[in-house]
Amino acid sequence: MEVAGSSEANLVSRIRAGERAAEDDLIRRFSRGVSIIIGQSVADPAAAADVYQETFRLVLLKVRAGEVREPERLAGFVCGIARSLVVEHFRRTARLRERHAGEPDRQLPSPEPSQLDQLLRQERAILVRRVLSELASDRDRKILYRFYIEDDEKENICADLGISTLHFNHVISRARQRYKKIYESMGEVRKK
């Protein structure tokens, strides 16, 4: 079995050797993770897509040029570039905001959700209602509400409700699994 670090180093050396397929492998391997990292900070999908494109453009440029000092830590290198581009995006946005401050006639995007957003929101509402109805007790529902809505810390919730961290983990993990399962089953219905 290949160790992650050595496979990363191998990927770097293949790209350095000019293998185009290796570049595709790199993008495939880190694509979803990079999207999550960017999406965690950049809410606007168009801006997030720009940062995503720029991340891989820069990563490939630097790997080809041999600028990765620790090839076995390629994942960390990719994350670092994504993070610095997110910061750069916010700097640029702040500069733009300052420059356009006081301009009254600027066209602002509508804050209203699109029809597709509304449908997705409605779909999520159905899912969560089903998950909540399947929870064993009011106390378990309270755990979910306090954790996800009030952003209470696990320790406080456990202390207040007199439950163990094991029970807490069990409720959260079960809710997540059910949510995923119902979501996937709805996807199956859609495919049919």
Added chain:
Amino acid sequence: MDHSRIEEHNLIDRYVRGTLPTDERAEFEEHFVDCAACQEQIEVAKSLRLAVRESAAETRADSRWRWTAIAACACLGIALAASSMFLFERQSARSELAILRSSLERPPVVFGLSLSRDASEPRVITIPAEPRWTVFLAEIDATRYSRYRAAVVGSRGEEIWRKEGIEANSPDSISVAIPSGALRPGTLTLVVSGAQPNGSSITVARFPLRLAAGK
């Protein structure tokens, strides 16, 4: 970083909530950027958190609406004629809401409409028998206007359904979601227009549809 540590320290949820310290966050990102299992957990946790929040907001809004309605009824007791009007409207809003809610219990049906294929011959479509959303993904040049208007027009030119202020999904398509209850069998046309700044609109596409009742 191993998965038992991730679970023990609740890293997935703390990451989604944005409460991880910078160094721990960087270390976790370095792990999950190459870990499909963690990526999936993060996406599910994010979606669940959002759904619980939206559901709570909806419940709060319902509750606010209830109190507003009670207060309104008390005031309207003074003017009986006005109150009967209000109650009638409220009842009709409720029944509309009931239809909408029941349409949400089922996944939407989606139809793609293309100008090259569906603009000359009517596209045959079966209206779902049970209430659900019918979504038309209309392929148009969506770069010309910032907002669009969609209308379903009957064979005599009468407007059956209309939606204003639709934004494009992409440069070449917009999605039009119509509750199936708003559709009826017969020959209809989905008219898509671009909204002009002066309030008028210009037709950009017409898609003839032949709708049949679902069994």
